[in-house]
Amino acid sequence: MVPVDHYLWLSLALFTIGVIGVLTRRNVIIILMSIELILNAVNINLVAFSHMFGNVDGQVFAIFIITDAAAEAAVGLGIILAFFRNRETLLADEMDMLKW
Amino acid sequence: MSPQPYFLDHIWLIPMFPLVTAAVMLFYGRRLSNQIVSWLCSGSVFISFIYSVGAFFQIVARPSGERIFTKILFEWIPAGTYHLLDGRIAKFVADWGFQIDPLSCVMVLVVTGVGFLIHVYSTGYMAHEGGYYRFFGYLNLFMFSMLMLVLANNLLLLFVGWEGVGTCSYLLIGFYFHKKSASDAGKKAFIVNRIGDAGFLLGIFLTSALLGTIRFVEIGPALTAGGFAIGDPRITAIALLFFVGATGKSAQIPLYVWLPDAMEGPTPVSALIHAATMVTAGVYMVTRTNAIYQLSPKAMGVVALVGAITALFAASMGVVQNDIKKVLAYSTVSQLGYMFLACGVGAFTAGIFHLMTHAFFKGLLFLAAGSVIHAVSGEQDMRKMGALSKKIPVTYWTMLIAALAIAGIFPFAGFISKDLILGKAYEKDALLWAIGYFTAGMTAFYMFRLIFMTFHGTSRVDHEVEHHIHESPKSMLVPLVILAALSFVGGWISWPEIFGGNSHFIHFLSSVVAVPHEARIEPVKGPGSEHGEIFLMILSEGLVILGILFAWFLYVKRTDLPQKIANSFGGFYKLVYNKYYVDQLYDALFVNRAKDLGLALGAFDRNVIDGLGVNGAGWLTRSISKVSMWWDTWIVDGSVRLGARIVWIFSYPIRLIQDGLVQSYMLLIVIGLIGFFGYYFYMARHAIH
Numbered sequence: 001m002v003p004v005d006h007y008l009w010l011s012l013a014l015f016t017i018g019v020i021g022v023l024t025r026r027n028v029i030i031i032l033m034s035i036e037l038i039l040n041a042v043n044i045n046l047v048a049f050s051h052m053f054g055n056v057d058g059q060v061f062a063i064f065i066i067t068d069a070a071a072e073a074a075v076g077l078g079i080i081l082a083f084f085r086n087r088e089t090l091l092a093d094e095m096d097m098l099k100w
Numbered sequence: 101m102s103p104q105p106y107f108l109d110h111i112w113l114i115p116m117f118p119l120v121t122a123a124v125m126l127f128y129g130r131r132l133s134n135q136i137v138s139w140l141c142s143g144s145v146f147i148s149f150i151y152s153v154g155a156f157f158q159i160v161a162r163p164s165g166e167r168i169f170t171k172i173l174f175e176w177i178p179a180g181t182y183h184l185l186d187g188r189i190a191k192f193v194a195d196w197g198f199q200i201d202p203l204s205c206v207m208v209l210v211v212t213g214v215g216f217l218i219h220v221y222s223t224g225y226m227a228h229e230g231g232y233y234r235f236f237g238y239l240n241l242f243m244f245s246m247l248m249l250v251l252a253n254n255l256l257l258l259f260v261g262w263e264g265v266g267t268c269s270y271l272l273i274g275f276y277f278h279k280k281s282a283s284d285a286g287k288k289a290f291i292v293n294r295i296g297d298a299g300f301l302l303g304i305f306l307t308s309a310l311l312g313t314i315r316f317v318e319i320g321p322a323l324t325a326g327g328f329a330i331g332d333p334r335i336t337a338i339a340l341l342f343f344v345g346a347t348g349k350s351a352q353i354p355l356y357v358w359l360p361d362a363m364e365g366p367t368p369v370s371a372l373i374h375a376a377t378m379v380t381a382g383v384y385m386v387t388r389t390n391a392i393y394q395l396s397p398k399a400m401g402v403v404a405l406v407g408a409i410t411a412l413f414a415a416s417m418g419v420v421q422n423d424i425k426k427v428l429a430y431s432t433v434s435q436l437g438y439m440f441l442a443c444g445v446g447a448f449t450a451g452i453f454h455l456m457t458h459a460f461f462k463g464l465l466f467l468a469a470g471s472v473i474h475a476v477s478g479e480q481d482m483r484k485m486g487a488l489s490k491k492i493p494v495t496y497w498t499m500l501i502a503a504l505a506i507a508g509i510f511p512f513a514g515f516i517s518k519d520l521i522l523g524k525a526y527e528k529d530a531l532l533w534a535i536g537y538f539t540a541g542m543t544a545f546y547m548f549r550l551i552f553m554t555f556h557g558t559s560r561v562d563h564e565v566e567h568h569i570h571e572s573p574k575s576m577l578v579p580l581v582i583l584a585a586l587s588f589v590g591g592w593i594s595w596p597e598i599f600g601g602n603s604h605f606i607h608f609l610s611s612v613v614a615v616p617h618e619a620r621i622e623p624v625k626g627p628g629s630e631h632g633e634i635f636l637m638i639l640s641e642g643l644v645i646l647g648i649l650f651a652w653f654l655y656v657k658r659t660d661l662p663q664k665i666a667n668s669f670g671g672f673y674k675l676v677y678n679k680y681y682v683d684q685l686y687d688a689l690f691v692n693r694a695k696d697l698g699l700a701l702g703a704f705d706r707n708v709i710d711g712l713g714v715n716g717a718g719w720l721t722r723s724i725s726k727v728s729m730w731w732d733t734w735i736v737d738g739s740v741r742l743g744a745r746i747v748w749i750f751s752y753p754i755r756l757i758q759d760g761l762v763q764s765y766m767l768l769i770v771i772g773l774i775g776f777f778g779y780y781f782y783m784a785r786h787a788i789h
Contacts, residue, residue, distance in 0.1 A: 019770060023766055031762075092763050093763070096760035097760055098760040098762075099755075099760030
């Protein structure tokens with residue numbers, strides 16, 4: 001039986017890698033992948049606590065998040081594709097039109 | 101209440117028949133064939149004629165004191181009450197009402213009778229002209245207006261007809277509107293008539309303001325009730341204003357200038373409107389309002405003098421004209437002068453009698469002239485005619501009868517009516533008689549000059565026209581023959597008493613002539629005695645025959661003489677030939693001055709109204725708007741932009757954070773979260789301890 005804090009450490013590690021990835025990588029596709037890491041860190045948290053409390057709600061919630069992540073990937077890749085067609089770039093630091 | 105006689109009760113239908121066909125012609129005429137147009141238009145006038153004859157017999161059947169019959173359809177202008185000039189209060193009454201009495205009876209018979217014959221004639225004359233339905237539409241509209249004029253029971257309704265005939269006259273003179281001279285002549289007729297109409301209208305206003313009524317039957321009693329003395333200047337004013345209207349419509353000096361030009365219209369129009377009916381409206385109107393004239397010897401004197409001078413003046417111009425229709429036009433002016441002479445000397449019935457006989461023989465003269473023009477392919481210059489009597493015999497004989505009638509040869513119609521007028525004039529004033537007498541001689545001369553130049557002597561017709569000469573169709577000849585018969589016997593209905601007659605016509609009419617309160621006592625017949633009357637007649641016959649012989653001598657026997665005479669009278673001949681330069685005088689005095697006024701007003705409009713007013717206002721608006729725009733740009737907008745600039749400046753540091761990069765936003769979120777959680781945990785730890 002693995003104690004719950006192991007899971008939490010794993011989750012924290014994944015989350016931190018994800019956040020650093022989002023903040024530092026220039027390619028938007030990598031950023032999108034990093035967001036997936038963050039979401040999965042959350043999933044691990046949910047499943048771990050669900051197991052610990054013997055309540056299945058957390059696992060159901062994790063499945064919703066997986067679904068949501070899939071939808072998000074679809075929409076996100078669509079946006080990236082459309083953006084690439086217009087600007088011919090995938091670098092996040094060149095996407096700076098959304099300002100005053 | 102016993103039922104009214106049918107034709108008298110339905111007197112209002114007489115003008116309606118031509119009105120209906122006129123409306124049909126003007127709205128649907130284009131789609132109808134010429135034959136249907138002819139039948140409809142002539143037919144409606146013929147029905148009117150039948151109704152007129154019916155009304156005539158029913159009027160004659162009544163006792164002579166009750167021969168005025170009024171039919172009021174409805175009140176036309178309910179204008180309420182008003183103050184008369186002398187302070188009395190009167191109710192203004194203008195009905196759509198019809199009055200039939202011996203006078204309107206005669207007029208209606210003449211208008212519908214001669215009108216019908218001219219309609220029939222027109223079906224032949226206009227057969228090959230364009231706008232056939234338009235011509236007949238106008239003609240029927242004219243018949244309606246003329247019948248309204250003679251049947252109206254009040255001055256205002258008479259004025260409606262008066263203006264209606266003027267309009268139709270304008271339309272028909274300008275019938276060939278693509279010809280500039282024709283449309284100019286139409287305009288001239290219309291404008292000259294407006295001058296007269298202005299006087300007539302003022303006369304109606306004054307009548308209404310002075311007498312409180314405009315109904316003919318009430319004018320006489322109103323004059324008596326108002327206590328107007330003979331020679332009252334207000335009455336004279338009314339009479340003279342009416343006469344101004346009459347000079348316009350009936351082509352008297354000084355407003356006669358439009359009638360000769362009116363010959364631009366088709367010849368049947370000249371016959372119907374400018375000889376037989378419309379131009380006599382002035383004589384009818386003066387006779388209709390004779391109660392007013394009887395009270396004003398001065399106005400009567402003016403009427404007689406203007407009539408006599410016009411008769412002489414126009415006849416002198418007729419002598420030198422070469423256009424066959426122009427001769428007849430001046431002759432018409434001259435004969436109308438006779439009628440006014442008759443009215444002016446108080447012989448209203450004689451004036452109406454001459455009006456009737458004149459309608460016969462002058463209508464005939466014009467129709468015959470039309471037939472001649474028709475025969476020689478549209479030529480109107482008598483110098484290019486001659487020797488036509490054998491080629492168009494019916495036209496020749498009927499025209500000869502008409503010429504004998506107008507010249508006043510015994511016993512043609514013109515003799516009886518003209519000598520009646522001359523006799524009455526002699527009773528009044530020898531000078532008026534002398535003018536009329538001399539004019540009669542000139543009339544005989546110029547009429548037979550026309551006859552001889554057209555039908556006798558050697559042919560001066562162009563060669564290519566020569567072999568086209570042909571007699572007119574039956575539809576034109578039948579009216580000629582009927583009118584010729586009327587020109588011959590038409591005067592006999594008033595056969596003079598000295599020849600054993602009893603002046604039926606004059607007695608029939610006399611009931612409409614008012615007797616002034618201080619009736620002038622005058623001999624009923626000739627000057628002094630029967631012998632005097634006979635003597636006058638022989639005298640005028642002698643002059644007439646002399647005139648005819650003189651014309652024969654000059655234009656058949658010695659055709660070289662007229663030119664020599666013209667040359668020896670050089671200046672005077674030129675003066676008369678150019679119609680005394682009256683047209684030029686009017687042009688110089690009035691027409692060009694009116695044009696100058698128009699130009700001056702136009703310049704005023706352009707420079708002051710448009711220039712100063714409209715353009716000035718535009719310039720002012722633009723200047724003000726420039727100032728306003730400066731204020732808007734720099735002050736109003738400037739203050740707004742200043743505010744924006746201030747906000748912009750102060751917002752600069754904040755704007756630095758919003759760089760549009762998703763990752764920097766994310767970084768801020770993460771820093772915020774770390775800060776938040778750090779603070780949270782820090783506080784939580786300290787709260788525990």
